Amino acid sequence: MKKMKRLMFLLTSVLTLSLVLSACGGGNKAANGGNAGDEASQGGNAPAEIKTVKILQLKTEIVEGLNELKVEFEKEHPNIKLEIQTVGGDYGTFLKTKFASGEEPDIFTNGGFKDMETWLDRMEDLSDQPWVNDLLPLAKEPMTLDGKVYGMAMNLEGFGFIYNKDLFEQAGITELPKTYSQLEEAAQKLEASGVTPFSNGYQEWWIIGNQGINPAFAQQPDPDAFIKGLNEGTESFTDNAKFQEWVKLIDLTVKYGNKNSLTTDYNTQVAEFANGKAAMMQQGNWAQLQIDQINPDLNLGVLPMPLGEDAELNDKLNVGVPANLVVNKNSPVKEEAKIFLNWYVTSDIGKEYIVKKFKFIPAFSTMEATVEDMGDIGAEVWNYAQAGKVNTLNAPKFPDGLAHEFASATQAHIAGKYDMNQMLDEFKVGWDTLK
Numbered sequence: 204m205k206k207m208k209r210l211m212f213l214l215t216s217v218l219t220l221s222l223v224l225s226a227c228g229g230g231n232k233a234a235n236g237g238n239a240g241d242e243a244s245q246g247g248n249a250p251a252e253i254k255t256v257k258i259l260q261l262k263t264e265i266v267e268g269l270n271e272l273k274v275e276f277e278k279e280h281p282n283i284k285l286e287i288q289t290v291g292g293d294y295g296t297f298l299k300t301k302f303a304s305g306e307e308p309d310i311f312t313n314g315g316f317k318d319m320e321t322w323l324d325r326m327e328d329l330s331d332q333p334w335v336n337d338l339l340p341l342a343k344e345p346m347t348l349d350g351k352v353y354g355m356a357m358n359l360e361g362f363g364f365i366y367n368k369d370l371f372e373q374a375g376i377t378e379l380p381k382t383y384s385q386l387e388e389a390a391q392k393l394e395a396s397g398v399t400p401f402s403n404g405y406q407e408w409w410i411i412g413n414q415g416i417n418p419a420f421a422q423q424p425d426p427d428a429f430i431k432g433l434n435e436g437t438e439s440f441t442d443n444a445k446f447q448e449w450v451k452l453i454d455l456t457v458k459y460g461n462k463n464s465l466t467t468d469y470n471t472q473v474a475e476f477a478n479g480k481a482a483m484m485q486q487g488n489w490a491q492l493q494i495d496q497i498n499p500d501l502n503l504g505v506l507p508m509p510l511g512e513d514a515e516l517n518d519k520l521n522v523g524v525p526a527n528l529v530v531n532k533n534s535p536v537k538e539e540a541k542i543f544l545n546w547y548v549t550s551d552i553g554k555e556y557i558v559k560k561f562k563f564i565p566a567f568s569t570m571e572a573t574v575e576d577m578g579d580i581g582a583e584v585w586n587y588a589q590a591g592k593v594n595t596l597n598a599p600k601f602p603d604g605l606a607h608e609f610a611s612a613t614q615a616h617i618a619g620k621y622d623m624n625q626m627l628d629e630f631k632v633g634w635d636t637l638k
Contacts, residue, residue, distance in 0.1 A: 300407030315345025354527030361584030362487030608633030
């Protein structure tokens with residue numbers, strides 16, 4: 204019996220020693236260059252931890268390119284994975300749902316100004332990031348508060364009435380319209396030539412309530428003072444000349460526009476225009492990608508959206524930052540999120556995608572873009588921006604959810620349910636409710 208116990212003891216000792224040596228041997232293999240990509244850099248004793256950065260963004264037109272960039276980034280940073288989700292349409296509501304459910308993104312988009320203040324307690328201060336000093340002043344403004352920068356501008360965008368130069372020429376339009384009456388005359392000539400003047404996508408709330416309404420705010424003597432007056436109850440929409448002129452502009456586009464504009468979505472609007480069925484549409488340089496996919500040979504320009512008869516005041520495009528990438532300050536991978544953002548705007552491939560693949564107007568002084576890069580629309584917007592002929596974007600200064608209220612009331616007006624004064628009264632009700 205004693206011999207049997209001693210034998211069992213020896214066997215156990217040998218097995219234990221064997222396991223120890225085996226473990227040591229595995230460690231030596233990693234240290235001597237085993238599968239280094241799967242090992243941690245600290246001592247090489249354990250697999251490297253893979254960090255996943257969840258990105259929620261709203262620009263649907265760049266989904267394909269972003270997925271390609273994701274592959275390139277992960278090649279260079281094998282320990283960081285990107286999980287990208289794109290939500291067009293009602294992005295704001297979806298973002299709130301994500302935070303409410305506890306599925307918070309690590310990077311998300313923000314409009315700046317009022318939208319920045321709404322989400323300020325969730326946003327990381329990015330002032331110390333290496334790309335901040337390269338932001339153009341116009342691009343830095345929406346996300347700057349008390350000297351701190353909280354977001355990275357994705358690009359500059361501008362919008363107005365995109366027009367088909369060849370259809371204008373065929374209709375005998377020799378002078379580009381810069382007043383309401385000139386635009387009405389151009390629409391009449393286009394209609395007489397057999398072309399629908401406007402392709403309207405008024406099913407989309409953002410075309411009306413976020414973008415289309417902007418000139419009525421931008422042409423106020425002091426847009427910020429006007430917005431302040433709305434908040435304080437000293438300003439209204441109903442007796443405001445610029446809003447009355449804006450309603451006339453909307454009515455003009457409907458009168459000379461496609462049938463069923465209230466049931467026409469963005470994709471259909473762009474397709475109608477790109478196929479040459481309409482000569483104008485209210486859109487911006489982001490539409491270049493979709494237009495090129497349908498008809499890359501179109502000869503395009505961009506017209507201002509005129510209110511009234513002051514040609515000089517009207518000769519401006521709406522230009523600004525559509526969205527900013529921000530970092531969730533409570534994210535467990537916020538340092539990895541910052542690594543991606545820096546790579547996105549400083550790496551050669553990131554910059555190439557921004558100007559060539561996405562056809563963005565860059566928001567950084569370190570990026571150069573040609574007409575071929577940006578397309579006809581972007582080049583025209585950039586020319587207006589360089590000349591200082593811009594209306595600043597005001598939707599980010601609206602109370603949260605107000606753009607939807609603007610759109611809803613305007614759609615009711617287009618449908619014949621509200622006259623002009625009733626619609627503008629609804630604007631005020633919405634503002635007072637949500638401010």
